[in-house]
Amino acid sequence: xxxxxxxxxxxxxxxxxxxxxxxxxxxxxxxxxxxxxxxxxxxxxxxxxxxxxxxxxxxxxxxxxxxxxxxxxxxxxxxxxxxxxxxxxxxxxxxxxxxxxxxxxxxxxxxxxxxxxxxxxxxxxxxxxxxxxxxxxxxxxxxxxxxxxxxxxxxxxxxxxxxxxxxxxxxxxxxxxxxxxxxxxxxxxxxxxxxxxxxxxxxxxxxxxxxxxxxxxxxxxxxxxxxxxxxxxxxxxxxxxxxxxxxxxxxxxxxxxxxxxxxxxxxxxxxxxxxxxxxxxxxxxxxxxxxxxxxxxxxxxxxxxxxxxxxxxxxxxxxxxxxxxxxxxxxxxxxxxxxx
Amino acid sequence: xxxxxxxxxxxxxxxxxxxxxxxxxxxxxxxxxxxxxxxxxxxxxxxxxxxxxxxxxxxxxxxxxxxxxxxxxxxxxxxxxxxxxxxxxxxxxxxxxxxxxxxxxxxxxxxxxxxxxxxxxxxxxxxxxxxxxxxxxxxxxxxxxxxxxxxxxxxxxxxxxxxxxxxxxxxxxxxxxxxxxxxxxxxxxxxxxxxxxxxxxxxxxxxxxxxxxxxxxxxxxxxxxxxxxxxxxxxxxxxxxxxxxxxxxxxxxxxxxxxxxxxxxxxxxxxxxxxxxxxxxxxxxxxxxxxxxxxxxxxxxxxxxxxxxxxxxxxxxxxxxxxxxxxxxxxxxxxxxxxx
Numbered sequence: 001x002x003x004x005x006x007x008x009x010x011x012x013x014x015x016x017x018x019x020x021x022x023x024x025x026x027x028x029x030x031x032x033x034x035x036x037x038x039x040x041x042x043x044x045x046x047x048x049x050x051x052x053x054x055x056x057x058x059x060x061x062x063x064x065x066x067x068x069x070x071x072x073x074x075x076x077x078x079x080x081x082x083x084x085x086x087x088x089x090x091x092x093x094x095x096x097x098x099x100x101x102x103x104x105x106x107x108x109x110x111x112x113x114x115x116x117x118x119x120x121x122x123x124x125x126x127x128x129x130x131x132x133x134x135x136x137x138x139x140x141x142x143x144x145x146x147x148x149x150x151x152x153x154x155x156x157x158x159x160x161x162x163x164x165x166x167x168x169x170x171x172x173x174x175x176x177x178x179x180x181x182x183x184x185x186x187x188x189x190x191x192x193x194x195x196x197x198x199x200x201x202x203x204x205x206x207x208x209x210x211x212x213x214x215x216x217x218x219x220x221x222x223x224x225x226x227x228x229x230x231x232x233x234x235x236x237x238x239x240x241x242x243x244x245x246x247x248x249x250x251x252x253x254x255x256x257x258x259x260x261x262x263x264x265x266x267x268x269x270x271x272x273x274x275x276x277x278x279x280x281x282x283x284x285x286x287x288x289x290x291x292x293x294x295x296x297x298x299x300x301x302x303x304x305x306x307x308x309x310x311x312x313x314x315x316x317x318x319x320x321x322x323x324x325x326x327x328x329x330x331x332x333x334x335x336x337x338x339x340x
Numbered sequence: 341x342x343x344x345x346x347x348x349x350x351x352x353x354x355x356x357x358x359x360x361x362x363x364x365x366x367x368x369x370x371x372x373x374x375x376x377x378x379x380x381x382x383x384x385x386x387x388x389x390x391x392x393x394x395x396x397x398x399x400x401x402x403x404x405x406x407x408x409x410x411x412x413x414x415x416x417x418x419x420x421x422x423x424x425x426x427x428x429x430x431x432x433x434x435x436x437x438x439x440x441x442x443x444x445x446x447x448x449x450x451x452x453x454x455x456x457x458x459x460x461x462x463x464x465x466x467x468x469x470x471x472x473x474x475x476x477x478x479x480x481x482x483x484x485x486x487x488x489x490x491x492x493x494x495x496x497x498x499x500x501x502x503x504x505x506x507x508x509x510x511x512x513x514x515x516x517x518x519x520x521x522x523x524x525x526x527x528x529x530x531x532x533x534x535x536x537x538x539x540x541x542x543x544x545x546x547x548x549x550x551x552x553x554x555x556x557x558x559x560x561x562x563x564x565x566x567x568x569x570x571x572x573x574x575x576x577x578x579x580x581x582x583x584x585x586x587x588x589x590x591x592x593x594x595x596x597x598x599x600x601x602x603x604x605x606x607x608x609x610x611x612x613x614x615x616x617x618x619x620x621x622x623x624x625x626x627x628x629x630x631x632x633x634x635x636x637x638x639x640x641x642x643x644x645x646x647x648x649x650x651x652x653x654x655x656x657x658x659x660x661x662x663x664x665x666x667x668x669x670x671x672x673x674x675x676x677x678x679x680x
Contacts, residue, residue: 061539061545064547138588191589191592192592195592199401205401206591206592206593207404207590207591207592207593209592213589215585215589216585216588216589217581217585218581218584218585218608218612225615226608226611226612226615228584228585228588228612235575235576235589236575236576236589241557241558244558244568245555245556245557245558245568248478248556248568249531249553249555249556249575249576250547250590251546251547252531252532252535252546252547252549253546253547268558268566271566272558272566272568275565275566
């Protein structure tokens with residue numbers, strides 16, 4: 001053989017190894033998952049809904065997957081990150097409106113008494129959320145959230161909150177998108193808060209984030225430029241059944257897959273998705289790993305916490321309706337992207 | 341030259357002609373438009389926002405264009421198609437709820453007295469819309485709208501309403517999409533109504549249709565399957581400033597281009613879009629063609645009608661802020677796809 005011919009063959013072999021070697025390395029789309037029923041159910045769902053000729057084939061335009069955020073995509077315990085943001089904002093709010101200083105629940109927040117703050121009711125927290133997240137333009141609010149996210153840190157992991165996302169769920173997001181699914185967030189949290197980082201953190205663009213939403217008011221700034229200002233009201237309440245009611249309101253489709261963890265917020269969404277025709281995937285994340293994350297929820301005989309609890313009734317519903325249940329302890333090899 | 345070489349060159353020439361011939365045939369993306377300021381503004385906007393290296397370049401993820409529907413994408417005169425649908429549904433409604441038979445405004449609708457019906461107030465029509473578009477599941481409502489659209493015809497053109505879309509605007513939708521823009525509908529009409537045909541008629545999927553929206557109620561049918569039922573309320577009012585307030589609420593972005601025609605519904609959206617940074621396109625469709633379509637609106641000294649009127653104030657605003665104004669009479673070679 002001529003020398004050039006040999007070189008060409010070498011080149012071809014190299015290319016072969018490069019292409020097939022990569023393909024081989026990529027055959028496991030969920031490397032942070034242990035083999036088990038949960039991983040199997042996710043992979044089989046994707047295969048059966050995206051393989052041409054499959055009786056469960058779903059046209060690309062209808063491939064929609066909805067993800068709860070807190071407790072499903074990132075850590076929600078012991079307090080939702082967004083609540084911490086709002087508590088941190090109370091100081092600035094009181095500077096603008098000094099009359100709030102001696103009024104509850106703001107007074108308690110300003111006292112810095114951690115135990116008293118931890119005891120605030122959901123109604124109190126809700127009042128704080130509305131008060132701290134309104135009155136500014138949409139751009140001012142986004143800028144303030146961005147600034148906070150850049151410096152605030154979770155006390156346990158000593159990292160920005162945006163790093164506390166679950167690596168196995170990030171793999172699911174990418175795996176679904178690689179198979180033509182569009183991924184949405186359906187959160188009880190504020191839409192405007194999550195949209196600030198959804199693209200960077202989850203690869204989910206703002207128009208695919210549905211959450212609890214304050215209305216905007218059209219007006220003008222001092223230079224007569226039109227502005228949208230956040231109002232201290234609720235336009236769409238994305239808790240409980242609201243999560244799936246509003247998903248239809250916003251997008252006019254029933255998702256083919258949904259992921260959640262909380263009895264109070266995700267039950268109806270998971271039930272409604274599973275009740276659709278063809279192959280549907282409803283997935284429940286169970287927080288049962290006290291060592292690597294947290295363990296809570298009556299379904300496992302664990303403490304009932306303020307946030308994201310899994311009730312026995314929802315666990316039974318999941319079993320009965322054939323939802324996929326994820327045990328963080330058993331199904332996930334690693335929890336965070338910074339895990340070794 | 342060897343024969344094979346000549347054949348190869350022939351092949352190359354053929355390919356060249358194929359590719360460039362097609363490109364040449366496609367150089368006018370808006371063939372139903374007369375050359376003029378409006379066409380030029382649209383083409384220049386697309387070029388400057390999609391050409392790499394242009395100071396006004398817009399990343400693909402941010403390329404969003406919003407279109408009002410009635411009077412902008414299809415005929416709205418003399419009555420919105422959706423209102424005709426609701427009036428047609430009053431008979432079926434009264435069968436379900438006989439107590440409405442002797443109550444206004446239902447009584448007038450049932451009388452069949454066209455003159456009296458034409459005189460119903462917006463409040464009356466609104467009551468009819470809510471009454472006829474609620475109580476059923478989302479699937480039942482879609483099926484009913486679909487059935488109606490298949491048989492109902494516009495009395496002037498004797499064609500289904502879905503054929504009364506403007507050919508020049510259909511070209512704009514396709515032209516924008518061919519350049520990486522996602523096209524949205526921002527309508528004062530009901531989201532659930534427009535979503536039934538938006539994909540087929542405009543190539544716009546349901547999740548990109550934002551309109552006035554009734555809320556849904558989660559519940560169960562007789563077989564204990566979860567359902568969403570339309571409620572006789574308003575969750576999002578998409579009229580006036582609501583159109584742009586809700587666009588932000590739903591998608592979290594300011595569109596780069598917006599198209600509208602009505603002072604009461606599109607003014608704030610067009611103003612807000614135009615006020616954004618970089619190159620922005622706000623377009624106003626002027627109904628000034630009594631022969632081929634309709635002519636109405638005080639801005640042109642024409643009759644002020646119930647629907648979609650263009651006020652003098654909005655026309656002045658358009659001129660002052662540099663919006664693009666379309667004269668249907670002068671800018672459009674043809675109006676409908678069925679025109680010769």
